[in-house]
Each structure stands twice: as structure tokens, then as C-alpha cells.
Amino acid sequence: MSLGNLYKILDNPFYYGVFEYPKKSGNWYTGKHEPLITKELFNLVQNQIKSNVLRIENKEFAFTKMMTCGLCGSGICADEKFKKYKNGTITRYVYYGCTKARGTSCKCGYTEEKDILKQFEDLIEKIDINEIQIKEKIKADVEKFTNLQNFFLGKKEKPKILNIDIRGYARYVLKEGSDTEKRELLGCLKSKIVLNNKIVTLNK
Numbered sequence: 500m501s502l503g504n505l506y507k508i509l510d511n512p513f514y515y516g517v518f519e520y521p522k523k524s525g526n527w528y529t530g531k532h533e534p535l536i537t538k539e540l541f542n543l544v545q546n547q548i549k550s551n552v553l554r555i556e557n558k559e560f561a562f563t564k565m566m567t568c569g570l571c572g573s574g575i576c577a578d579e580k581f582k583k584y585k586n587g588t589i590t591r592y593v594y595y596g597c598t599k600a601r602g603t604s605c606k607c608g609y610t611e612e613k614d615i616l617k618q619f620e621d622l623i624e625k626i627d628i629n630e631i632q633i634k635e636k637i638k639a640d641v642e643k644f645t646n647l648q649n650f651f652l653g654k655k656e657k658p659k660i661l662n663i664d665i666r667g668y669a670r671y672v673l674k675e676g677s678d679t680e681k682r683e684l685l686g687c688l689k690s691k692i693v694l695n696n697k698i699v700t701l702n703k
């Protein structure tokens with residue numbers, strides 16, 4: 500089970516022992532079943548989900564100001580576009596491109612965020628794990644992740660920071676993390692991140 504699915508389970512109050520019947524009626528009952536999670540953990544997860552939604556509404560892009568254009572050495576910035584379909588659905592696209600601060604004629608073009616994210620996911624599987632330095636500011640997140648992982652695996656012992664699954668944490672952040680968490684993770688890479696003709700590379 501992925502952590503994404505676990506978050507979905509944690510979104511349902513049934514798992515801390517209460518349920519609403521009929522749905523949306525406001526009538527809450529305490530079930531006879533043994534709660535799987537505590538109310539505290541449930542509330543913690545709700546707050547986390549809400550803060551992720553707020554961050555998205557603030558129009559922050561995950562990978563701006565952290566990559567360099569491989570063609571001209573300028574920074575890489577992002578913009579969003581909304582495409583409306585005939586059936587009324589609107590899809591949001593995020594594109595990254597050269598700021599052209601160092602060369603107005605740069606021809607690096609635009610790369611869609613989902614392509615960049617996919618490349619980061621592939622990179623995380625391949626890189627030497629020493630490439631990721633666990634900086635102070637993400638230490639607490641890594642510990643939280645390890646605790647949650649251990650909780651669901653039924654492990655009782657406190658995780659030691661040395662034994663954490665850094666690659667597992669990185670994989671999780673790229674898949675399920677907020678933009679801020681992704682930024683913080685990629686800020687821990689020792690190498691410079693270069694976007695060269697739509698290909699993300701690490702420059703040692």
C-alpha cells in the first residue's frame with residue numbers, strides 16, 4: 500500500500516472509531532469496532548491536507564529558482580496555463596522555461612512540469628544516495644515519514660536518523676509531497692540542477 504492510499508484512509512473518521520449515518524446528516528455514532536488510529540493522528544493528517552491545499556492556491560511552483568538553463572546559464576522559471584475543454588473541464592498545465600536573463604535569444608523552449616517531475620523520480624532511483632544531504636530543515640519531515648512508515652509496518656522502536664530510508668523518503672515526497680516539500684528535498688542535492696534541452700541533469 501502506498502503512503503498516498505494511507506493518507507486516503509486517514510481522511511476517513513471511521514478509522515478512529517466514529518461514523519456518520521446517514522452521510523452528511525450530522526448524526527455521529529461511536530462504532531463498536533476498535534479504532535485503528537487515534538483522533539490526534541486523524542486531526543494531524545487533516546491539518547496537513549488543508550495546508551497542502553492552501554499552498555497550491557498561493558500559486559507557488561515546485562521547481563522555480565532551483566534549476567539553471569543548460570544552454571545559456573540563466574535561471575529557469577515557471578508559468579501556468581489553463582486549457583478549457585468543450586465539456587467544461589479545465590486542466591492546469593505548468594511549464595518551465597529559461598528566464599533569458601543571460602541571452603535573449605535562448606532557444607531552450609518550454610518543458611511541462613509533469614515531464615520534469617517524472618525525470619526527478621527517475622533520477623532519485625539512480626543517484627548515489629550520498630548525493631542527498633539531510634539538512635536540518637527536512638530532518639523533522641524525514642523522521643515523521645519514518646514514524647508513519649513504522650506505524651503501519653507495526654514496528655515499535657524509535658527510528659534512528661542513520662537508519663532512515665532516504666531514497667524511500669525522496670520517492671514519497673516527489674509523489675505525495677507539497678511543492679514546498681519538493682523544493683526542500685531538491686535543495687538537498689549536492690549538485691547543480693541543469694535543464695538542458697528538456698532534459699534534467701545533475702552537474703557535479
Ligand SMILES: [Zn+2]
Pocket residue numbers: 568569570571572573597598599605606607
Ligand atoms: Zn537559456
